[in-house]
Amino acid sequence: MKKYFLVAKLTIQEYFEYRLNFLLWRLRNLVSFLTLFFFWLAIFGIKEEIFNYEKSQLLTYVLGVAFLRSIVLASRSVDLSGQIRSGELTRLMVRPFGMLEYWFSRDLADKILNISFTVMEMGLILTIFKFPVYFPANLITYFWFFIFVILGILLYFYISFTISVVTFWVDEIWATRWLFGIIFLEFFAGAFFPIDVLPNWLTRLIYLTPFPYLIFSPLKIWLEQLTGPMMIRAILICFVWLIFFWRLSLDLWRKGTRNYGAYGG
């Protein structure tokens, strides 16, 4: 356990080595947040409710997206692709690490760093713009939100790890990651807008994919808009995808390491 703690610590130190890059990355997140924030503010105008969202709920959704991007989508397992391609993975494989544990530790470090900055940025935004934030009335909602966030973190980790592991067979992995790990993921996870503003048939279809359980579902729970049966269905689908990607990532890793040629390593 101690060695993974050290891995996480070293990951944070790496970030402080490239401070400017990290600050520019935070600036990018802030720009994305402001774009969505002002868009929804303008959409509401003098209205108080749109698509069954009160103004405070939708602005909280936008704020929540910024938080969950930091907690759920912040990841370093993306780097695994580069390590496989360059052969650097060899150096890691001879060390006494479990690969999943190693990359998960790096992911956690990334999340800790990002969430600390997000808290500061959002605190500043709230002080400047003073918009109403929705807090759940029921204590149990916080518990369910926490459970969904944990599930989201695990699900994203296994999705990201699976995409990275594909590099054992495919040289050009960036296109695959861009399509599935960015475009589909961000739209269908609700990172740009709540997916239930889309037509009903499309929303139902998106619910069957793994993506809404990363951002959209936790935020719907926070906004207390998921009923009991909806929540159970969401947990079940999320679990199915979690088991699927967990199994897939392990199988692919096992097969991939047998196939590994350590090019350039």
Next chain:
Amino acid sequence: MKRIIKVWLRMSSMAAQAQLLTNWAGVMFLIGKIVRFLMFLLFLFIVVGSVGSLAGYRREQVILFYLIFNLVDIASQFLFRGVYQFRTSVVSGNYDIDLVRPLPSFLIPVFGWMDFQDFITLLPLIVYLIYFLSSGFISVSLLGLLTFLVLFLNGLALAFAFHLFVCATCVLTTQIDPLVWIYRDLTNMARFPTDIYQKGIQLVLTLTVPVIILITVPAKALMGALDQKWIFVSFLMSGFFLIGSFKFWWYALKRYSSASS
């Protein structure tokens, strides 16, 4: 000029052939670009349609802003994609070879890699834009259309100036990605009418990375909603950025250390 265009066409043809070799990645990128375009279009149709207007613009006008954003964004990606590869060239020292060629020093860094996928997406976008304008959703005058074309070209000149600035920064610092991505993120802010942002943010979007000049001003000209002073401001800003970027480029080039050679 004729020779430079000929060289660019040859470089573009070679870039297209190289991109066609990696079919699978190309298809993925193409699908992603189309999905992103359609999802945002659908979203704007639904959301702005349900409230009637956004910052005083009708739904069709908001869609037009979005289409012009895509036009400018894709056109500049198509033309200036070379910038994304310039870092490798600087770090490896391969830029030395480009420098000894009888070509303007900025030609290969900025224009050296035409993006074939962007070219493919640009064509249907232009067709849809023409259909959208001709279907009568928005009345466009001939003067508005001409002003738009001039401002669009002016916007591309401005985008070129920014990409040249990024290349110059790369020569000095060997860093390119963070600046390019911030430019892309700020450009994305003009996906919606920039009137939705607070005055301070609008000022930043006019004076620092002038995405308002790049996207909002041409779009407003097309729909006949442009205050004429913006035409003057647009040319002034482009001139300022072009001169500034060229000066910075020459400054950086004198300090090029041919890193790995």
